[in-house]
Amino acid sequence: MDLHIEYAQEKNLNWQEFIDTLIKSTLGERRPVDDLDRIKMMVENANLIVTARINGQLVGVARSVTDWVFCTYLSDLFVDESYQKLGIGRELIKQTKLASPQAKLILLSAPKAVAYYPRIGMTHHAHAYTLDAPEDLV
Template sequence: MSIICAQETGLTAEEYVACVGQSALGPTRPLGNTERVQAMLDNSNLVVTARDDSGRLVGLFRGMTDWNWICYCADMAVVENSQGQGIGRILMDKATEILGPGCTIVLLALPGAEGFYKAIGLTQTSAAFYRDRTHRT
């Protein structure tokens, strides 16, 4: 099976849900709310997909970037039955190629996924901070 990896526009919420729902990332995303998922996609300016020979979406990278300094990878998912084939590395490499040499990719890994990101060449830091979406001042 060959994998075709490319930047895409117009990815649908239904395709996103089908892919992410079959990955470890699924339980952490609002997959039951396709309107919200579509808004997430519409407001992302870099979507890289991995599709198999049949055109089925087997992985994705969703990011927001200024194209010059930083790209925040909001989602990196590979469907469970396609994992272990290098698809995650291919997605990260394609996103890096599209962004060019002046742009850094940052992400928050799911607990337990740190080893994968180290293995594909990302540097781990202990200086990440976030404010949870439920936090209200």
């Protein structure tokens, strides 16, 4: 498949376009796709969004929160299933890293993608933790 894929930073990505592509990827099952207000805020509050488009159609997104110099948390990385296995995810990660070169890029893998990241050269870090609710602290 010889496709011209355009990568860009988009500061005003349309949240409906975001959700449509999210649903077309395997990550849609792990995001609040039925909570449109939450999805809209996820898009609006991210300060680094890198997109992949083919003929203007959104096919992939890397959505991050970054301080630009110390850490970039890549919170969503997804590619429309029809366009997976073409290197789009890897290039979205690369473009995200190039946008914040001093910052360490950090992500939490979706279960289906655990084997993907080491294959493309990312380092596994065993010391990540999450907290869903403050009352969970003891």
